[in-house]
Amino acid sequence: MALYDxxxxxxxxxxxxxxxxxxxxxxxxxxxxxxxxxxxxxxxEGLGEDxxxxxxxxxxxxxxxxxxxxxxxxxxxxxxxxxxxQPLFPEPPERHDYLDYRRWAFESAALDLALRQAGxxxxxxxxxxxxxxxxxASGPLGDPPTTKRLxxxxxxxxxxxxxxDARPDWTDEIFAELRDLGCVDSIDLKGQYTGTVxxxxxxxxxxxxxxxxxxxxxxxxxxxTPETIPLLEPAAERVTWDAxxxxxxxxxxxxxxxxxVNVKPSRFGSIERLFAxxxxxxxxxxxxxxxxxxxxxxxxxxxxxxxxxFHPETPNDVAPGGYNATEPPSELPASPLExxxxxxxxxxx
Numbered sequence: 176m177a178l179y180d181x182x183x184x185x186x187x188x189x190x191x192x193x194x195x196x197x198x199x200x201x202x203x204x205x206x207x208x209x210x211x212x213x214x215x216x217x218x219x220e221g222l223g224e225d226x227x228x229x230x231x232x233x234x235x236x237x238x239x240x241x242x243x244x245x246x247x248x249x250x251x252x253x254x255x256x257x258x259x260x261q262p263l264f265p266e267p268p269e270r271h272d273y274l275d276y277r278r279w280a281f282e283s284a285a286l287d288l289a290l291r292q293a294g295x296x297x298x299x300x301x302x303x304x305x306x307x308x309x310x311x312a313s314g315p316l317g318d319p320p321t322t323k324r325l326x327x328x329x330x331x332x333x334x335x336x337x338x339x340d341a342r343p344d345w346t347d348e349i350f351a352e353l354r355d356l357g358c359v360d361s362i363d364l365k366g367q368y369t370g371t372v373x374x375x376x377x378x379x380x381x382x383x384x385x386x387x388x389x390x391x392x393x394x395x396x397x398x399x400t401p402e403t404i405p406l407l408e409p410a411a412e413r414v415t416w417d418a419x420x421x422x423x424x425x426x427x428x429x430x431x432x433x434x435x436v437n438v439k440p441s442r443f444g445s446i447e448r449l450f451a452x453x454x455x456x457x458x459x460x461x462x463x464x465x466x467x468x469x470x471x472x473x474x475x476x477x478x479x480x481x482x483x484x485f486h487p488e489t490p491n492d493v494a495p496g497g498y499n500a501t502e503p504p505s506e507l508p509a510s511p512l513e514x515x516x517x518x519x520x521x522x523x524x
Contacts, residue, residue, distance in 0.1 A: 193215065223283035341381060379406065467493055
């Protein structure tokens, strides 16, 4: 049975919904805002998190309030079809992926509520047990780049592994330090972004150094150009993708058949598309790993639970929030992470 067929007919009653604002000061140029969608019905609540990165769009949603006509008797499938008809933004956002991010917030909240109303857990419904999750800590090395923060985390958590955003300003010393530390599982080249603060235009020398210095690491989201393709072709089995992956069709369209891809729930938007990707990867022996979006609330529990159910032993970018801190907090849970699902719903304890 297809995964989506296991959940599509779950009954769902929505009486109203609420919006909860969340905010985290990261640095002066990055104040993270998200919105938790709280669907209410039959004395239960279902939660989902909108990870849209545009702060003013989050503020506008919260000021607009719970105006969408979502009250009623639904199934997961009919609720999703209702969302098809609704303007989740008053005006279409400039970035199309924001539509998926907000759609996922409502769909994940609906799944959580339907499961709680049914008295069942997600693992029970899909026939999988949650297992301990291997995770990596991710991010850039700063400007100018330094391994100081990375070393501080390793001092407290010596087995920690990393997914790092490579930049052209990485020096010979940086490459040498990272090679000596031997703690890098993945390198994110961020070559698939345009018009964002993380854009990283292709740099042939950077690509060559990354491929040579990290022969066992996954290489995520390179830009494909006439200059970079000849470098990447011999290492194609290590190339993996995140930003372009929103559907099965996107996986099928990749230049090289992937060994693994980043199955990031918020990029898929709907439960149907996400579960179809899990099925497709399983049928084609493609590995998966999870990815985060600076979730501040329930969304982090969602990505950890999905990793625990579908791809627990891969380099999942789903570390607990403390691993995003500038200075390493003490007593963070180490990898592999114990993920304890709630007895009901799409959530962890």
